[in-house]
Amino acid sequence: MKEAIAYAPGIRVLKQDIFETLIAFIISANNNLKRIQASMFALSRLYGEKLSIRASLRQALDKAEYLTLQEYAYSFPSPEKLASMSADELRQNASVGYRDVFIVRASQQVVEDISLEHLESLKTKELEQALQQFAGVGPKVAACIALYAFGRGESFPVDVWIKRAMEQLYLGRSASKKEILEEAHKRFGNYAGFAQQYLFYYAKDRL
Numbered sequence: 001m002k003e004a005i006a007y008a009p010g011i012r013v014l015k016q017d018i019f020e021t022l023i024a025f026i027i028s029a030n031n032n033l034k035r036i037q038a039s040m041f042a043l044s045r046l047y048g049e050k051l052s053i054r055a056s057l058r059q060a061l062d063k064a065e066y067l068t069l070q071e072y073a074y075s076f077p078s079p080e081k082l083a084s085m086s087a088d089e090l091r092q093n094a095s096v097g098y099r100d101v102f103i104v105r106a107s108q109q110v111v112e113d114i115s116l117e118h119l120e121s122l123k124t125k126e127l128e129q130a131l132q133q134f135a136g137v138g139p140k141v142a143a144c145i146a147l148y149a150f151g152r153g154e155s156f157p158v159d160v161w162i163k164r165a166m167e168q169l170y171l172g173r174s175a176s177k178k179e180i181l182e183e184a185h186k187r188f189g190n191y192a193g194f195a196q197q198y199l200f201y202y203a204k205d206r207l
């Protein structure tokens with residue numbers, strides 16, 4: 001871990017908007033970063049609200065001449081907006097692929113069934129289980145949402161890179177996801193999610 005931290009100092013874990021993070025990680029399944037970013041921007045541009053950034057940027061940058069290159073940002077669409085969309089339209093306009101149905105259904109669940117505010121009161125293990133009620137959310141995505149949207153530092157998402165890192169650097173053998181999680185929580189405790197970030201970056205470049 002010392003080597004991983006030294007390799008990529010300064011990594012941070014942001015606590016992000018819960019609904020936006022839910023949709024982002026539904027889109028992330030079997031996807032790459034460039035396509036995820038493109039889909040998230042398309043959803044915001046097409047179905048969010050246009051927000052002028054001219055005034056705030058002008059004040060901050062003292063009337064920078066290049067401000068006209070981008071005068072607007074877009075909010076992420078509300079659960080109600082995405083819940084009202086057709087899956088086909090999302091697939092065609094936002095390039096979300098087969099995840100179109102999951103996005104619409106998860107948005108409907110937020111609107112109709114599952115209170116995001118209630119989820120915040122759950123203990124981490126209960127939270128990760130509850131998040132798996134959403135369409136398109138499995139254990140790994142649930143752990144990501146718990147870490148990045150709910151600030152649960154003990155959540156430890158396991159993908160192929162983390163599995164490889166834990167097996168090579170700590171266990172010295174092939175291991176099940178359950179064994180990897182047990183080892184991570186034993187070693188890193190409430191900081192497992194932060195350790196995961198350093199290990200992920202390190203493993204992708206060095207293992």
